[in-house]
Amino acid sequence: MDKQEDLIRLENLSVKFGKQMVLDNVSLGIKAGEVVGLIGPNGCGKTTLLNAISGFAPLETGTISFAGRDIMNLAPDQRAVLGIGRSFQHAGVFKELSVSDNIIIGAEKAEKFPWFWMFSTRYREKMDKIVNNTLADVGLSVHKKSLAGILSGGQIRLLELARLQLFKGKLLLIDEPTAGVAPALRQQLAKTIKKLNQEYGFTIIIVEHDLKFLFDLVDRAVVLVDGRKYIEGRPEEIQKDARLKEIYFGTSE
Amino acid sequence: MFFWQILLNSLVLGTQVLLLAVPLYLVHSVCRIYHLALGASGIFTAYALYFALSSSWPLDFAIIFAIIIAIILGLISYRLLDSSVRKKETMPGMLISLAFGIILESLMSIIFGTDAKSLVNGVLPVISWGDLHITVPGIITLAAGIVLALIFLVLINKTPWGRKLTSVSENDNLAASLGIKASSVRLGTFIIAGLLAGFVGIMTTLNTALVPTAGFPLVILAFIVLLIGGLSSLKGVIIAAYTLTLIPEFIISYSGNNWSLGDSWKMLIVFILAALILMWRPNGLFISQTRSD
Amino acid sequence: MGYLYTQLARFSEAAIMSMGAHLTIAVSGIFFMGIPVTFSLAAYAMVISQNFGLPLIAALGVALGAVLVASLIFVLAYLKLSADSFTVFTLASILAFDAALKSWDGLTGGVLGIAGITRPAFVSTLVRLAWFQFGLAILAFAVEQIILKTRLGRAMQAMKENKYLVESLGVSSRRVGASAIIISSFVAAIAGIVAIWRIQFLDPSFGGIMLLIEVVTIAIIAAKPKVKWLAVATLIIILLPEALRFLNLPSTIVGHLRNLIYAFILLIMIKNISEKLMPQKRFI
Numbered sequence: 001m002d003k004q005e006d007l008i009r010l011e012n013l014s015v016k017f018g019k020q021m022v023l024d025n026v027s028l029g030i031k032a033g034e035v036v037g038l039i040g041p042n043g044c045g046k047t048t049l050l051n052a053i054s055g056f057a058p059l060e061t062g063t064i065s066f067a068g069r070d071i072m073n074l075a076p077d078q079r080a081v082l083g084i085g086r087s088f089q090h091a092g093v094f095k096e097l098s099v100s101d102n103i104i105i106g107a108e109k110a111e112k113f114p115w116f117w118m119f120s121t122r123y124r125e126k127m128d129k130i131v132n133n134t135l136a137d138v139g140l141s142v143h144k145k146s147l148a149g150i151l152s153g154g155q156i157r158l159l160e161l162a163r164l165q166l167f168k169g170k171l172l173l174i175d176e177p178t179a180g181v182a183p184a185l186r187q188q189l190a191k192t193i194k195k196l197n198q199e200y201g202f203t204i205i206i207v208e209h210d211l212k213f214l215f216d217l218v219d220r221a222v223v224l225v226d227g228r229k230y231i232e233g234r235p236e237e238i239q240k241d242a243r244l245k246e247i248y249f250g251t252s253e
Numbered sequence: 254m255f256f257w258q259i260l261l262n263s264l265v266l267g268t269q270v271l272l273l274a275v276p277l278y279l280v281h282s283v284c285r286i287y288h289l290a291l292g293a294s295g296i297f298t299a300y301a302l303y304f305a306l307s308s309s310w311p312l313d314f315a316i317i318f319a320i321i322i323a324i325i326l327g328l329i330s331y332r333l334l335d336s337s338v339r340k341k342e343t344m345p346g347m348l349i350s351l352a353f354g355i356i357l358e359s360l361m362s363i364i365f366g367t368d369a370k371s372l373v374n375g376v377l378p379v380i381s382w383g384d385l386h387i388t389v390p391g392i393i394t395l396a397a398g399i400v401l402a403l404i405f406l407v408l409i410n411k412t413p414w415g416r417k418l419t420s421v422s423e424n425d426n427l428a429a430s431l432g433i434k435a436s437s438v439r440l441g442t443f444i445i446a447g448l449l450a451g452f453v454g455i456m457t458t459l460n461t462a463l464v465p466t467a468g469f470p471l472v473i474l475a476f477i478v479l480l481i482g483g484l485s486s487l488k489g490v491i492i493a494a495y496t497l498t499l500i501p502e503f504i505i506s507y508s509g510n511n512w513s514l515g516d517s518w519k520m521l522i523v524f525i526l527a528a529l530i531l532m533w534r535p536n537g538l539f540i541s542q543t544r545s546d
Numbered sequence: 547m548g549y550l551y552t553q554l555a556r557f558s559e560a561a562i563m564s565m566g567a568h569l570t571i572a573v574s575g576i577f578f579m580g581i582p583v584t585f586s587l588a589a590y591a592m593v594i595s596q597n598f599g600l601p602l603i604a605a606l607g608v609a610l611g612a613v614l615v616a617s618l619i620f621v622l623a624y625l626k627l628s629a630d631s632f633t634v635f636t637l638a639s640i641l642a643f644d645a646a647l648k649s650w651d652g653l654t655g656g657v658l659g660i661a662g663i664t665r666p667a668f669v670s671t672l673v674r675l676a677w678f679q680f681g682l683a684i685l686a687f688a689v690e691q692i693i694l695k696t697r698l699g700r701a702m703q704a705m706k707e708n709k710y711l712v713e714s715l716g717v718s719s720r721r722v723g724a725s726a727i728i729i730s731s732f733v734a735a736i737a738g739i740v741a742i743w744r745i746q747f748l749d750p751s752f753g754g755i756m757l758l759i760e761v762v763t764i765a766i767i768a769a770k771p772k773v774k775w776l777a778v779a780t781l782i783i784i785l786l787p788e789a790l791r792f793l794n795l796p797s798t799i800v801g802h803l804r805n806l807i808y809a810f811i812l813l814i815m816i817k818n819i820s821e822k823l824m825p826q827k828r829f830i
Binding site for chain 2: 648759803
Binding site for chain 1: 411412413414416417419420422423424426427428429430431432433434435485
């Protein structure tokens, strides 16, 4: 693997909470344009890995480099500006803002609108178009003026991914997208994620428990167990691993 | 005193309380900490003005000096509380704020003494309109209240800064993932809070005497308003501010007590009223309309 | 000699009260700020009852009854409000109580207060009173030590760590919290009564926010739930202002300087030891 081509590279990452080692010496390299899945049993450190990359978890040891640049000293908002986008397990949208405001808050930063933009007709029209198109894409146009807090879990997830479309970045970290989403909406979700990768060119790391959903989407999967990398490879290869079945489906121990 | 005069007085007082409750609300929104030093901070700014005026500085210099002091106090508060905010420790943060307020009060007592001072010599000009009288600071307070309300409504709902404020209040990690720097939003909030508190400190002490201990009752009253109004609703804070001022004013005026006794009764009435309302609605009168998880 | 006995008395009063603050703040993690209220309420209730002619025992009964009512109101607030709101609410109660004292001046003497309070016969001299108070202080420490070893004490410490875990183990955190508040209120009341026997003059400045700062600072310095830390912390805080005597400052400033120093210590302590006060939480 040519290290120069990795969009993001983690070397010997360790994260500790109090006395507990949550991530233990994890190394991973991901090339631009890849979709990589991150799986493993609960508590194995998947979300923590995403947190480490986006800057919410301090590293005990190890380095992270993004687009050839060392990012460990950057705050989360600085990493976002650099191009690392994130969706969260439990929170995806601002419930106190309206649906359209949720899009606007992402867009005005991403499109670098000047602070006085709402006084200019030209910018207002541009933003209107962005909001309308984005909401239409995920079927939430009817809720444009409502507070995001009234949306159901699945709709929140869609809104969140819609907002990520506008993100002018290179990497997306998506945390358990199907959690709390009805099976019917999952197809839409998968479509949106594929679009983010293929049309918008994002490199994506997805944490997921729904293996069927995940293996359809990813080029490669990495399995974490107890904070360490267990195996990684193409979905077809990994699925054959006996211990993986045990981890996910349990044995009669 | 007749009805309309009482109403007018209550509106002025209510606006004063509101002008302190709003910064308390904003700081709580972005840090989840009750900034208990806000009252003392406002009074400290008033003393700064007093110092400038009694040293015979020209009025505009004095005012600028007071503004600078207010901003510095905002900065100090931000620095003191920043580490608690980052660690999401609201209770220690609140105690730090309380301690800072006491420090300010003690400094004021040591430097200026505890005897009452007046910011202006002589009686304040009064404007009369038929049987209604209102002092000039009273008018300024009302005007400031209206202007502020409009500014905030526009600011919070329609501008990028307002959106950033709301997003950081709700979820600062999510906001950071969008590239929004929570610490700048917080710094800005603390400075605005310091300025507003300074304004209230000066307006309050123009009407009554300037003493070092005047800050604490102000901030506690503002806190009660916040609690009653509901911690997540600016609209609730506005309504609570006027309700909790009007009711005691009317009770006192119509019960025939003389004025100086009235002030003590006021705090007690407000407290009892607040306790009763909280028994009925522990989360305040207005809660946000979002679907809960 | 009188000076030393006064210090002994001051130490004992602070120790008794701080045990209550320690139990609620340091051990259970409940930031209950109503201690000055019951401190002052007990004193006022007792003195006023005696002025109405009640004998000492009856007056003490009235005082403790009043404190019981107050502590139940605090418990009600504790059960209904969130932790932060409860804390500021109890802070507000200090102001409200002060307002009540000044309003009901027919009964309480208002701002001027009540003078010439007599000591009961068995502690008529300062020496006897100081030793009596010291005995009570030792008793207070002993009681806390015992509580910490019982199920209640363990539940209090567990509650500070993780309220929900405690509930899931079948312990009612509400009852534990209520117990801490009630114990704290009563202990403060006892301190108030013996303190007024020493000072013999009662006015609204008795107790108040300055008392709160003193007591909370002690409780926070003694952040670990161990009684010997509490004793040391009390000693330090009580003796500190005595050092100011040697500086020959004008008397108007000394009181405020003392408050400044206490508040400053409180600030520094909280900034540095907050990890011991609040357990580590994992967020996101």
